[in-house]
Amino acid sequence: xxxxxxxxxxxxxxxxxxxxxxxxxxxxxxxxxxxxxxxxxxxxxxxxxxxxxxxxxxxxxxxxxxxxxxxxxxxxxxxxxxxxxxxxxxxxxxxxxxxxxxxxxxxxxxxxxxxxxxxxxxxxxxxxxxxxxxxxxxxxxxxxxxxxxxxxxxxxxxxxxxxxxxxxxxxxxxxxxxxxxxxxxxxxxxxxxxxxxxxxxxxxxxxxxxxxxxxxxxxxxxxxxxxxxxxxx
Numbered sequence: 001x002x003x004x005x006x007x008x009x010x011x012x013x014x015x016x017x018x019x020x021x022x023x024x025x026x027x028x029x030x031x032x033x034x035x036x037x038x039x040x041x042x043x044x045x046x047x048x049x050x051x052x053x054x055x056x057x058x059x060x061x062x063x064x065x066x067x068x069x070x071x072x073x074x075x076x077x078x079x080x081x082x083x084x085x086x087x088x089x090x091x092x093x094x095x096x097x098x099x100x101x102x103x104x105x106x107x108x109x110x111x112x113x114x115x116x117x118x119x120x121x122x123x124x125x126x127x128x129x130x131x132x133x134x135x136x137x138x139x140x141x142x143x144x145x146x147x148x149x150x151x152x153x154x155x156x157x158x159x160x161x162x163x164x165x166x167x168x169x170x171x172x173x174x175x176x177x178x179x180x181x182x183x184x185x186x187x188x189x190x191x192x193x194x195x196x197x198x199x200x201x202x203x204x205x206x207x208x209x210x211x212x213x214x215x216x217x218x219x220x221x222x223x224x225x226x227x228x229x230x231x232x233x
Contacts, residue, residue: 005069009078012062016082016089019055020133023089026052026096027129027192031122034103034185042107045100052093059086073209081206085136088195088202092129095188095195102181112178114168118185121157124150125189128196135203144203147196148212154193161186 026045033042063083067076106112128147135144165179165186201213 005066005075008066009075012059012066012079012082015055015059015062016086017133017137019052019059019086019089020136022048022052022055023092023096024126024129024133026093027099027126030096030099030103031126033100034106035119037103037107037111039104039107042100042104046097049093049097052090056086056090059083077206077209081202084202085199088198092192092195095192098188099185102185106178106181109178112168112175112182114164114175114179116161116164116182116186117157118161118182118189121154121161121186121189124154124157125193125196128154128193132196132199132203135200139203139207141204141207144200144207145212147200151193151197154190158186158190 026048029041029048030045032038033045060083063079066079128150131143131147134140135147162183165183169176169179204210204212
């Protein structure tokens, strides 16, 4: 019975990793469409979002089925964390679709002649997402914990881009439409980093039975204070 449950949990992990791969690829393709002004690629990203949505439905159904088997504490954390993480992957897919939509719209207009550090923001968000997936794959809470403070840098870069775009809209009202598209792109990248941080926090919970969501983002790097371990059986 225990061996059968372990096989089912492994299938759940593999399904979650496949979903993660689709979400990560959606972000990459959306950013390629944005930077290369590729209208067709942007449309492809939006069409592929349905695959990610279907993964979430299937994982939710599998989680509900596994919960009826009353797994022990460690397995129970795996099951509940799988549902939480899949929700974040689905939302990452949604943000990739938003970027793709803006890429499509921007490809139909002249380029905005304004330096924006979007490549840096996109690199930070993608690196955090990859690191979060690696931490989950390898069940590495230390690696997951290292991701969390990086969200501050993402927020700072997003703030810089936002300020530059607002100033440009004031100075050049004719460019407001294109600036608004870029504002949405920057915000979506910031949200992708947020979801990567959420995944990292769930990895810590899964590995250590510690819920760090209320403390991990309010302390400085190196000052992380864990919550007391949850009861196990």
